[in-house]
Amino acid sequence: MKLKPISMDVFAEAREEAHAILARLMGRLAPGEHVLRLGIDMDGQESPLSATLPLTVEGDGGLDDLVGADAKWFDNFAFLLSCGLAQTLCYGVMYLRSPATEPGGAAYTVQAWHLAWGVLGECSAAEAAELIGDGEPAFFLDAPGVHSAEDHEEGEAVYPPVAYTIP
Known part of the structure; x- marks a missing residue:
């Protein structure tokens, strides 16, 4: 199956949302070395697409902490997240x-979020443990929401209805 084309307006909104999600996550990080990973399966693709974003937070845990991300890693991650949100x-x-x-x-x-039907939603600690599997020893936490309150003020989707329409 081939993916349906989407409009550039829908992709622009998805890209804006991807950047907002990343900003919210990066703003919550404690000092230290973090890694954000994303894996997406799209109908019609033979293998999943993935991206990794190493993040470094320097500071004392306050609002003035410096969050570092290499631009090429950030751009690649944001692009893949945008694709997942738009499609x-x-x-x-x-x-x-x-x-x-x-x-x-x-x-x-470890905290995890699931992506389905163009929406990124938080996972509980148990769901994260099930999704991520038996890797290195980790303590799984409930993931915080990644959308702002105004994203869901009226209970509507993040994107206009046309983004969810399958012709």
């Missing part, structure tokens, strides 16, 4: 691996 015939998982905050426990904490 309704796809699904995937985005997850954030962060340094553990508790000494002597798991090496990392």
